[in-house]
Amino acid sequence: MRYRLRNQDDSNKTLGLTTSTWYGILERAQEFGWNPMGTILPEWEVGYLGMPGFEDLDMWYGEYWSDRCRLVVFEDALNMADALERATLAYEPEYIPSLAYYTLFNEHGRGNGAQPSLGAIQKVIELCELGTFQIERY
Secondary structure: OEEEEEEOOOOOOEEEEEHHHHHHHHHHHHHOOOOOOOOEOOHHHHOOOOOOOOHHHHHOOOOOOOOOOEEEOHHHHHHHHHHHHHHHHOOOOOOOOOOOOOOOOOOOOOOOOOOOOHHHHHHHHHHHOOOOEEEEEO
């Protein structure tokens, strides 16, 4: 599974990430002081509340990894960018053996246990600095 982050104001500004990279970025941001506010439903999905087939929208928990499209609000995006900036300053490269011979898992069983690349973190920072963005799973 993959994630696509899309700027709310300019839908041409998108970023595709693997699941393990997105989860790693969320973890790094929290490690460096990001206190997630929680996502919100996009305006177009709110109209489906209570309709058959959309019952799960009634139990919205504000997560950053569900199957539904969701928005990260302006202030939350900027706070995430700040935390990721601090993470880049403390970034320590780590040696990862060839994945052809090893399978890596983290404590949550998600991803491959490796930290996200510096380039991926930088691209997320750039997108976050643009403000509100939506998270899509594809």
